[in-house]
Amino acid sequence: MATRTRERHTAVHDLVARGMSITEIGRRLRLDRRTVRRFARATDVDELMTTARTAGRTLITGFEPYLRERFAAGCTDGARLTREITERGYRGSDKTVRRFLQPLRDALRMHPTQPTAPRVRQVTGWLTCRPDNLTDKDEIRLDAILERSPALTTLRGHVRGFAEIMTERRGHDLTDWMADVDATGAPALRSFTTGLRRDLDAVTAGLTLEHNSGPVEGHVNRIKMLKRQMYGRANLDLLRKRVIHLES
Secondary structure, three states: OHHHHHHHHHHHHHHHHOOOOHHHHHHHHOOOHHHHHHHHHOOOHHHHHHHHHHHHHHHHHOOHHHHHHHHHOOOOOHHHHHHHHHHOOOOOOHHHHHHHHHHHHHHHHHOOOOOOOOOHHHHHHHHHOOHHHOOHHHHHHHHHHHHHOHHHHHHHHHHHHHHHHHHOOOHHHHHHHHHHHHHHOOHHHHHHHHHHHOOHHHHHHHOOOOOOOHHHHHHHHHHHHHHHHHOOOOOHHHHHHHHHOOOO
């Protein structure tokens, strides 16, 4: 930085000595007119560097608390912060702002933010899905949550136990599962077992036998589809014929 300043100071004064105007010097050196004028007025390069350091420190010093506060709040865009403090009276350049923000960015990279907590729906999905369908990342996050919550660990055991009864058709184990839930389960699961006991024989049969109401539900769905298709277009006689000949 100091070497470049000295080189520019020398170049500007050499061109001034040749009689070139400020505009011509700025065009040749690719510098702003104000920068050229400031270099031309400085009789000594040390004076120029001291003035630049003092001016830079004075211009931004009064806005440092605001910049730190906005950066901590999540606004890390240098251009946006420059506009904000400019509206509050800042008269320096955006480069000065970026230089001030750089140490804050470095500190942020050295101390990354903690990952956001998973949503309730995510944790519910992890607890109720098949264990084989969990990704390695989700399984690690779920294990970390279960380590902090014995209640959720117990809940996961009950949920997986009921899932095994359903998928393996072990309806005869339902009574033992409900007894375990009544002793150590969550209130929502205890309410669930209360509902199961109201029609325990049917629930046990549904979790044991291979028969199900799938075909009946399929016919009901097709009949509803016909009703929607014919609503306002035909009478009951035609609907009856279509339902009777549904399979044909």
